[in-house]
Amino acid sequence: MGGVLVIGYGxxxxxxxxxxxxxxxxxxxxxxxxxxxxxxxxxxxxxxxxVARHDAVVFADAHVSCTAPxxxxxxxxxxxxxxxxxxxxxxxxxxxxxxxxxGEPRAFALGIRGYEFDGFGEVLSEAAQANLERALEFLxxxxxxxxxxxxxG
Amino acid sequence: xxxLKRISxxxxxxxxxxxxxxxxxxxxxxxxxxRLHIVEFxxxxxxxxxxxxxxxxxxVQRLCGICPVSHHLAAAKAMDWxxxxxxxxxTAEKMRRxxxxxxxxxxxxLHFFHLVSPDLLFGFDADPAIRNVIGVARKYPDLAVQGVMxxxxxxxxxxxxxGKKIHGTxxxxxxxxxxxxxxxxxxxLKDLEQQLAWARGALKIAKDYTSEHLATxxxxxxxxxxxxxxxxxxxxxDLYDGKLRAIDKDGNTLxxxxxxxxxxxxxxxxxxxxxxxxxxFIRAIGPANGWYRVGPLARINTCTFIDxxxxxxxxxxxxxxxxxxxxxxxxxxxxxxxIELLHSGEKIRDLLHDPDLQGTDLVVxxxxxxxxxxxIEAPRGTLFHHYxxxxxxxxxxxxxxxxxxxxxxxxxxxVKKVAMDHISGKPEITxxxxxxxxxxxxxxxxxxxxxxxxxxxxxxxxxxxxxxGRVLAERSRG
Numbered sequence: 001m002g003g004v005l006v007i008g009y010g011x012x013x014x015x016x017x018x019x020x021x022x023x024x025x026x027x028x029x030x031x032x033x034x035x036x037x038x039x040x041x042x043x044x045x046x047x048x049x050x051v052a053r054h055d056a057v058v059f060a061d062a063h064v065s066c067t068a069p070x071x072x073x074x075x076x077x078x079x080x081x082x083x084x085x086x087x088x089x090x091x092x093x094x095x096x097x098x099x100x101x102x103g104e105p106r107a108f109a110l111g112i113r114g115y116e117f118d119g120f121g122e123v124l125s126e127a128a129q130a131n132l133e134r135a136l137e138f139l140x141x142x143x144x145x146x147x148x149x150x151x152x153g
Numbered sequence: 154x155x156x157l158k159r160i161s162x163x164x165x166x167x168x169x170x171x172x173x174x175x176x177x178x179x180x181x182x183x184x185x186x187x188r189l190h191i192v193e194f195x196x197x198x199x200x201x202x203x204x205x206x207x208x209x210x211x212x213v214q215r216l217c218g219i220c221p222v223s224h225h226l227a228a229a230k231a232m233d234w235x236x237x238x239x240x241x242x243x244t245a246e247k248m249r250r251x252x253x254x255x256x257x258x259x260x261x262x263l264h265f266f267h268l269v270s271p272d273l274l275f276g277f278d279a280d281p282a283i284r285n286v287i288g289v290a291r292k293y294p295d296l297a298v299q300g301v302m303x304x305x306x307x308x309x310x311x312x313x314x315x316g317k318k319i320h321g322t323x324x325x326x327x328x329x330x331x332x333x334x335x336x337x338x339x340x341x342l343k344d345l346e347q348q349l350a351w352a353r354g355a356l357k358i359a360k361d362y363t364s365e366h367l368a369t370x371x372x373x374x375x376x377x378x379x380x381x382x383x384x385x386x387x388x389x390x391d392l393y394d395g396k397l398r399a400i401d402k403d404g405n406t407l408x409x410x411x412x413x414x415x416x417x418x419x420x421x422x423x424x425x426x427x428x429x430x431x432x433x434f435i436r437a438i439g440p441a442n443g444w445y446r447v448g449p450l451a452r453i454n455t456c457t458f459i460d461x462x463x464x465x466x467x468x469x470x471x472x473x474x475x476x477x478x479x480x481x482x483x484x485x486x487x488x489x490x491x492i493e494l495l496h497s498g499e500k501i502r503d504l505l506h507d508p509d510l511q512g513t514d515l516v517v518x519x520x521x522x523x524x525x526x527x528x529i530e531a532p533r534g535t536l537f538h539h540y541x542x543x544x545x546x547x548x549x550x551x552x553x554x555x556x557x558x559x560x561x562x563x564x565x566x567x568v569k570k571v572a573m574d575h576i577s578g579k580p581e582i583t584x585x586x587x588x589x590x591x592x593x594x595x596x597x598x599x600x601x602x603x604x605x606x607x608x609x610x611x612x613x614x615x616x617x618x619x620x621x622g623r624v625l626a627e628r629s630r631g
Contacts, residue, residue, distance in 0.1 A: 012319065013215020021319065040318055041221070045267055045286065046305040078287075092287060099290035100298050120200040120215055 001053040003034040004143050005105070008060040011041050015121050016114025016128040019062040023112065026136055035143050043088045048096035052103025056146035058139070059090040062128075063111030069131035070138070074150055075107040108149050110135060174590055176572050182579060187572035189564050189594060198551040206235055206542045207326050213538070214320050220600055222256040222311055223531035225324055227538040230394070230527025232326035234414075235542050237519040244512030245328035250393050251504045252314035252323060253529070257392060258348075258497040259307020260532035261449075261490050264598045265355055266300025269487055272592050273362050278585030299351045306341075306348050310501065313337045328516035335511060342505050349502065352495045356467055359491040363484065364474075370484040372574070374567035374593035377402035377481050379435060379444070380451035381559070382535055383528055386410065388457030390464075390496065392530040398455050399435055399445060404479050407435055413526045416537055422554065430561050433554055444562035447534030448597060449489035454479040461503070464496035483567050486596040531556050533598050557599040567593040 008024030010017040024039035038050065043059065051057050063071065077095035088096075090109055097103045112135045116125045124132065142148045177185040201212060210229040214221035226249055233239045241249075271284045274293060282288075290297040308318065313333060315321025323329050363370060379402065383395035397411035397419065408419050422431040423440045434443035445451070453472070459465040471488060474480060480489075504510060527538045534556025541550040557564075571593045576586050 011215065013212075044304065044308075045263065045301050046308060049301060049305065088286075092285075095287045096290055096297070096301070099287065100294060100301065120197060122215070 001036075002055050003036060004056045004058070004146055005036045005038065005051060005054040006058045006060060006139075006143070007038045007040070007043065007047060007051075009040050009043055010062050013120060013122055015116040015119055015123070016125055017062050017117050018122065018124060019112045019114050019128055019132055020060045022124060022132055023060045023110075023135060023139075026132075027140070030140065032140070032143060043090060043093050045088055045093075045096060047088070047093050049101055051093055051105060051107075052097035052101035054103070054105045056106045056108075057094075058108050058110050058143075058146070058149070059093075060110040060112065060135075062114035062117070064114065064117065066111045066113050068113040068127070069134035070110060070112045072138075072149055073109050073111075075109050077104065106146060106150075108146070110139065174568060174594075176576065176590075182577070182582075184569075184572045184577040187565075187569040187590075189561075189568045198553060201548050201551045203547050203549075205546050206232055206540065206548055207546070209540065209548065210324050210326070211320055211322055220256070220260070220531055220533065221319075222252060222315065222321065223529060223536050224538070225315065225321055226253055226393070227527045227529045227531075227536045228540075229324035229326065230529060231525035231538045231540050233527070234522055234525030235326060235540070236521065237327040237517040238522065239525075240517050240519055241328055242512065242514045242517055243509040244332055245515055245517070246393075247504055247507055247509050248314055248329045248332060249324050251333065251501065251510065252311060252321075253393050254497040254500045254504070255307045255310025255314065257307075257532050258352075258494060258501065259304045259311070260598075261494040261497065262300055262303035262307065262352075262355065264532075265359065265487065265491060265494070266296060266303070268595055268598070270296065270300075270358075272588070272595070273358075273487075277589050277592050278583075281584055281588070284588075299354070303348060303351055306344060310341065313341075325516065327518055330515065332512055332515065333510040338505055338510065341501070345498075345502055345505065349495070349498045352491075352498045353463070356488075356491040356495050359488045360467070360470070363482075363488045367474075371482050374483040374571045374596065375481060376483075376563075376566050376570060378446045378563055379407060379438075380454045380479055381435075381445045381447055382452040382455045383413075383530055384456050390452060390456035390459045392452075392493070392497075394529070397528070397535075400455055400479060402479060402481055404454075404477075407437070413528045414524075416526060416528065416539070420537075420554070422558075431554075431558055432562050433559050434562075445559065446563045447556050447559040448486065448532075449493050450480065450483075450486045451534065452530060453489040453492060459492075459496055461496050461499035464492050464499060467492045467495060483563075483593060483596050486598075490598070533557060533600055534559055555600070557597075560597045560599060564594055564597050564599060567596070 006024060006027055008020035010020035012018030012021045021039045024037050028037045075090050075094060077098045078091040094107050113131050114128045173190045176187045179185050201209060204212060209232055210225050213224040213228045233241065267286045270289050271286060274289060275284045312318055315323035316331065323331060379399055381399040383391065384398045385391040385395045397416060398409045399407040401407055411419050419436055420433055421436045422433045424431055434440045435445060453468055459468050471492060524541045529536050536556055537554040539552040540548050543549050568590055571590050575589045576582060579586060
């Protein structure tokens with residue numbers, strides 16, 4: 001299949017935890033060529049099959065503590081013993097993609113700083129919304145050449 | 154007073170959501186107390202008040218990213234009473250059932266292959282560096298692929314019946330908003346026999362493991378208990394709809410054929426000062442002894458029979474282990490869960506061959522009512538949704554009893570028993586010993602998902618404290 005996959009995950013009903021799906025929704029609207037967008041509550045094991053079929057993957061999630069507005073870091077396959085399986089770490093998804101489906105895409109974590117997580121509500125906080133916009137400004141022009149994410153991140 | 158040490162495991166690994174185990178040791182390293190604390194977010198019942206009732210089946214999915222389909226269907230069932238007196242068209246009921254069996258199929262497969270199999274395949278004490286899903290993928294790649302593909306199959310069924318993965322809208326008050334197209338049906342039929350074959354294989358692994366290790370598993374975190382589920386009016390297992398039945402440890406009936414709307418006449422809830430989570434109990438027995446188990450083990454124990462042939466044969470074999478009496482072995486949850494996995498696959502097959510799924514009569518309207526209760530057997534156990542609605546269509550009251558709440562007391566007992574049997578008096582508390590506690594909790598497949606999962610959360614911290622609260626030792630994972 002090839003191309004770039006962006007997975008935005010989180011619970012959009014839990015305030016800033018919805019940053020990942022909000023980023024996915026914004027990208028979906030743009031309809032960028034060569035970019036596949038997916039969205040879910042959490043990463044799960046079956047994401048490995050989709051991940052393995054792409055050249056590059058961006059895992060986008062809310063971040064509880066990074067420096068605003070967002071952070072980008074390169075990811076490598078790996079097992080962590082802190083993951084549960086209904087919520088799998090990006091590294092574990094990459095490891096499953098490699099072990100089970102023979103794919104090892106270049107991968108990045110995009111953590112967007114959020115602030116409000118403990119209530120119910122479908123609206124992002126004002127500060128989180130601003131961080132989301134900054135993240136999109138950064139991400140969109142680089143998706144056609146994901147290696148630049150590494151250079152800039 | 155003798156000095157006490159406190160060990161905290163926070164959060165429990167490979168359990169959904171957020172939980173913390175505290176084990177209090179005395180000066181001789183004997184377990185003084187052991188408890189599972191679950192951080193359950195109770196604010197939802199207040200959050201939903203004032204919202205239009207028709208929003209509930211979608212809004213409740215915000216509650217939980219792990220089992221949104223169960224909440225979606227339980228809320229829709231409650232709202233059926235509000236709009237239609239609980240009548241559905243055949244197409245609507247069968248579409249919902251397909252969604253539910255798809256959810257159960259993927260949830261049970263995922264739990265077994267990717268949460269539990271590391272413990273069973275490598276041993277409770279194995280090096281945590283290999284005792285995880287990646288370790289399974291390396292050593293048993295076929296099993297790991299099966300787990301992924303079964304999960305994917307169930308998720309695709311959810312997508313086809315609920316409309317989408319996040320915040321599905323398939324079930325609405327009084328019916329559904331779509332049917333299953335012939336193309337969708339044929340795509341699922343194409344892969345079905347392979348899925349059933351894998352389900353049979355998983356059942357065999359669980360059965361053989363339990364049988365071969367019975368000497369050690371029989372007592373592992375085990376205790377006698379009451380059991381509760383809904384069953385069909387003829388006593389058959391029915392994960393989507395039925396009436397309440399509870400039995401005691403010997404199989405004697407505590408109550409039977411209780412209408413959903415009367416659940417509060419037989420179930421009460423207690424609050425304890427050290428936990429955010431409520432403790433439900435059978436009202437007639439009281440809080441001390443009225444607690445009960447829910448989920449696969451309870452459902453196999455309470456039902457009279459299963460109406461799909463392969464799962465019924467497996468149930469008979471399961472019940473033979475305890476001479477037809479209820480099985481109270483905590484680790485037998487896995488075997489029971491795999492019987493339900495196969496049952497769900499058989500049900501999916503039956504439904505896919507039913508032309509009602511292509512029907513176009515989707516919604517029923519009837520006399521308006523002000524109150525509705527929906528109860529469903531979620532993968533983890535009985536799930537109660539209860540709402541009252543005013544004349545302006547606004548929800549004025551919401552009460553939920555989630556399956557992990559019902560299993561709260563049993564899980565606490567399992568934690569304490571394993572801590573007493575395996576940790577008490579040991580000079581050093583190793584990671585393998587702590588994993589024994591987690592193995593007992595994982596048997597229940599608890600959903601502690603009311604926490605969010607943003608990056609930067611979820612480290613595992615083990616803290617050893619003395620009675621004054623001083624940190625004696627600390628270890629973190631992940």
